[in-house]
Amino acid sequence: MKEHQISTEVKTVLVWAMLIGVLMAGSSPMAMAASAPWNITQLTDNYYDELDLRISGSNVIWQGYNDMATDDVIFFYDGTTAYQLADTNNGYWDYDPQISGSNIVWCSRVETDNHEIFFYDGITTFRLTNNLYDDYGPQISGSNVVWYGFTGNDSEILLFYYDSIGFYQLTDNSYQDYYPQISGSNVVWCGRPDADGWEIFFWNGITAPIALTDNNYSDYHLKFGLQISGSNAVWRGCEDLNYEIYFYDGSITTQLTDNLAGYDSFDPQISGSNVVWSGRPADCLDLEIFLHDGSTSTTHQLTDNSYDDNNPQISGSNIVWEGGGEIYFYDGITTTRLTYNGYYDHNPQISGSNIVWLGEQDDRDDEVFIAVPEACEYLLASDLNDDCGVDFVDFAFMASDWLANFTDFALMASDWLIDCFAEPSNPACVPK
Secondary structure, eight states, rough: OOOOOOOOOHHHHHHHHHHHHHHHTTTTHHHSSOOOEEEEEEEOSSSSSSEOOOOOOOEEEEEEOOOTOEEEEEEEOOOOOOOGGGOSSSSSSSEEEEEEEEEEEEEOTTTTEEEEEEEEOOOOOEOOOSSSOEEEEEEEEEEEEEEEEEESEEEEEEEEETTTTEEEOOOOOOOOOEEEEEETEEEEEEEEEEEEEEEEEEEEESSSSEEEEESSSOOOOOOTTTEETTTEEEEEEEETTTTEEEOOOOSSSSOOOOOOOOOOOEEEEETTTEEEEEETTTTTTSSSEEEEEEEETTTEEEOOSSSSSEEEEEEEEEEEEEEEEEEEEEEOEEEEOOOOOOSSSEEEEEETTTEEEEEHHHHTTTEEEEEEOOOOOOOOTOOOTTTBBSSSSHHHHHHHTTOOOHHHHHHHHHTTOOBTOOOTTTTTTEOO
């Protein structure tokens, strides 16, 4: 087939012509996008609750109890095996674990009744703090760790570089600093310099910290109201008795929500420039999930139902949340319900397309579950995202990076809606 150079306008017409043609055939992008099967595995089976579940890649951590249920310990799943970190079976209260790759940090209440910070580098456990005051809230990114410690009458932010010179006290002032978050060497936290309310502060790892907010209301909400990804940050602020979502892009701060009185926004999370949160629309009594797409500066409502959707988490364009006691996953195009059971599934976490959550079973304790998409074992010419099917996800990839020749368009049309998971015998599905 002869190739033709075509203008941007003509490319746009072609994209929309294909979209309209499919819709006129009686289908929709949501219905016609293939969904890869998921492998769901239960990682724990005991008679006590698991807590503080986190994931990084295929590695998972959580807080549980030892075999005698006499000691709070940290468990680690390395993608294959779940085991107890030996150094946490110590008679202390080990809690609040965080993970980045195979590096893990947590809090421990040691023999002096002080709360101290511990670090595991995948091989060895190190005690990062050993002082006469309490250290709390560790967060980790790579080998960089941040936490807050009570050094006297107020709390200060302590930043620790595991692979360099030790730890560095980031703040030294007369007011309280809480709940730091870290991404690379960038750090954000909440501080209360005066009686007007809590403010947000940012440090880029090099220059002096700066204040992102300076107003007469509180810009934080407990531990999870402030998050960071790269140099971007998101938080929840209370203005005129309403909680709104605010986004800092490394230069300027934008208010993403503008709620009516009594309609608040909750649980902001960020990945890159994408922000997700739960909120109550003006015409609704239940919580729904919202996504702000940083690439287009547009906000979309992802759910619209009669039950609460909350606790959203985001990794790239992938989002997970709990709704009505079940777990849902959004891949940027389609929404998939991952759980169908009679118990309460909650507190999901996501890294890439790997998802973990807690499920409350018949004995009323929470167990750990992990869902991993099944790998595609077939080559399909127009399957641009390797999910074993050709659908609107692949179409979106092609539209975003058009190759300017009709051969690709014709090939995608010939493979349209082929699903190698459902029809592995299709001649277009070539085993890898």
